[in-house]
Amino acid sequence: MNYIELVQRQAEQVFGNKAKADLWLNQPKTEFGGSTALEHAHTENGYVKVKDSLERIRHGYSS
Known part of the structure; x- marks a missing residue:
């Protein structure tokens, strides 16, 4: 399993469904330098x- 698949799986667990996870995963974020x-x-550090x-987010510290 690659990093992208791992992140997608974790996001689905955190947000409770694929649609909400996809929305979060595909919106640019300042914490990621404006990228999604x-x-x-795509990198280990990323x-x-x-x-x-x-x-x-899972623990209620970020949105």
Whole structure:
């Protein structure tokens, strides 16, 4: 499984469904330098940052 698939799976778990996950994954975010979470997750470092952001959302620390 690659980084993109891992991020998609985690986002679906965090947001509860694919549609909400896809919306979050495909919107540009300032925390990712204006790129989308999917664009940012193509590298290991980017993947870790996106994963951390999803964990913060899961625990109610970020939106």
